[in-house]
Amino acid sequence: MKIASRILFVIACMIAASSVLLAAYVAHMGEGLSPSALKSVQSALQMQQIHVLAMLGVCTVALLHKTSKVLLMSAVMFLLGLFMFSLNICLIYLSGITVFKALTPYGGMAFIAAWLSLAVWALRLPQPH
Secondary structure, three states, X not given: OHHHHHHHHHXXXXXXXXXXXXXXXXXXXXXXXXXXXXXXXXXXXXXXXXXXXXXXXXXHHHHHOOOOHHHHHHHHHHHHHHHHHHHHHHHHHHHOOOOOHHHHHHHHHHHHHHHXXXXXXXXXXXXXX
16 A cells, blocks of 8 residues: 555656646636636646645655555545546646546545545544543
8 A cells, every 4th residue: 555655646746746837838828718718727727736735645644654545545536536627627628628528527526535535534543542
């Protein structure tokens, strides 16, 4: 499980870097987008940056704590949300690729599942003495 957490951590770093690149692209080249498309892309990038930080935090805790399938599931759900929600919205509005459009709401549900998995993990922690 530690290797999976390490791999997910590296993937999260790459996604974080891509969010900066995408945000810079939109800031400098986004004038061709309609106001609603620009708002959607900016919201997707904001969600991407928030949830990639959460994923990094989960992976860090997983690397430092006892092995936990629940933590791993939380990190994977964050990853799925990042791809199905944030990346998908950027694909739709920045490149016109709509083949995965139907997955967008499932990405939002994956984010929710990730947060709830993290809550379950926290509730299962042993009580401090």
